[in-house]
Structure formats: structure tokens, C-alpha cells
Amino acid sequence: MGLIIALLVVWLILSILGFVVKGLVWLAIIGLILFVATAVWGWVKRKANT
Secondary structure, three states: OOOHHHHHHHHHHHHHHHHHHHHHHHHHHHHHHHHHHHHHHHHHHHHHHH
């Protein structure tokens, strides 16, 4: 679970950085996609364990 939280934080930081620096909008898009994918993956794994 700690790995999933760490990944979510990293993807969130990359997304914010991508929106702040105008030339890195592609980084923001990738960060958001990875954030959502990691959140869904963590949610599915958590549901499978219970």
C-alpha cells in the first residue's frame, strides 16, 4: 500500500509541474493518466484483499 501512495504522490507532483511549466503540458497529461491508473489499480487490489 505504501508503494501505491508513493506513486500517487509522484504522479501528482509531475502533473502539477507539467501545468506550471507551459512547455511540459504533455508531462501533466501523462502524470494525470498515471495517477488515475495507479489509483484504480490500488482500489482494485484493496477490494481483492478484503
